[in-house]
Amino acid sequence: MRFDIITLLPGLLAGPFEHSILKRAADKGLLEVELHNLRDYTTFKHKQVDDYQYGGGAGMVLMIEPVVRCLDFLKAQREYEEIIYMSPDGELLNQSLANQLSLKNNIILLCGHYKGIDQRIREHLITREISIGDYVLSGGELAAAVLVDAIGRLIPGVLNDESSALFDSFQDNLLAPPVYTRPETFNNWRVPEVLLSGDQKRIDAWRNELSLERTRLLRPALLNK
Numbered sequence: 001m002r003f004d005i006i007t008l009l010p011g012l013l014a015g016p017f018e019h020s021i022l023k024r025a026a027d028k029g030l031l032e033v034e035l036h037n038l039r040d041y042t043t044f045k046h047k048q049v050d051d052y053q054y055g056g057g058a059g060m061v062l063m064i065e066p067v068v069r070c071l072d073f074l075k076a077q078r079e080y081e082e083i084i085y086m087s088p089d090g091e092l093l094n095q096s097l098a099n100q101l102s103l104k105n106n107i108i109l110l111c112g113h114y115k116g117i118d119q120r121i122r123e124h125l126i127t128r129e130i131s132i133g134d135y136v137l138s139g140g141e142l143a144a145a146v147l148v149d150a151i152g153r154l155i156p157g158v159l160n161d162e163s164s165a166l167f168d169s170f171q172d173n174l175l176a177p178p179v180y181t182r183p184e185t186f187n188n189w190r191v192p193e194v195l196l197s198g199d200q201k202r203i204d205a206w207r208n209e210l211s212l213e214r215t216r217l218l219r220p221a222l223l224n225k
């Protein structure tokens with residue numbers, strides 16, 4: 001799977017994909033992330049990419065021309081199933097959307113800045129808009145990193161134990177059960193006896209029960225989905 005991320009701040013995205021699971025996915029050839037600096041696609045003087053908004057008002061707006069040039073450059077090389085604009089106005093990211101997007105091959109992510117981007121980009125060039133939460137970030141880059149992480153780990157073969165993504169919180173609209181490791185006792189805090197019993201049936205039943213209980217307690221809205 002390949003992500004092409006269009007940004008004015010590629011430096012902000014230099015780190016997130018160079019560690020841990022996403023780095024392993026890249027090393028195995030399962031995930032490719034390419035960064036594209038929008039300033040490399042402008043024909044305006046001084047590498048200008050933004051301008052004042054028509055009708056007046058504070059804040060600069062990203063111009064359509066460099067975005068089109070960058071999209072045309074990418075689309076000439078391969079087909080993209082989605083061109084996603086990262087925006088607080090967008091559809092809220094959840095596990096089901098991450099699952100859906102993990103089935104795609106090529107995705108472009110456009111990160112906005114300033115006051116916003118020319119509305120015609122959103123109307124004519126973008127296939128969907130995604131938000132990572134109801135709060136405003138200073139740009140789309142960190143949101144894009146979150147999206148790539150959430151999707152990248154779902155690509156078959158990326159996680160060592162293939163089944164482990166299936167047991168994540170949210171995969172069945174349930175939170176994950178608690179987990180423990182050595183030592184069995186610390187400060188008199190004991191690992192639940194059932195996990196030491198060796199009885200896999202009882203352990204599975206306990207985990208299901210705790211998943212349900214934690215969801216009911218912490219995120220009851222998930223149970224109504």
Ligand code: ADE
Nearest residue numbers: 086087088131132137143
């Ligand atoms: N850009 C700014 N805020 C954002 C958010 N919450 N989600 C996605 N992109 C954004």
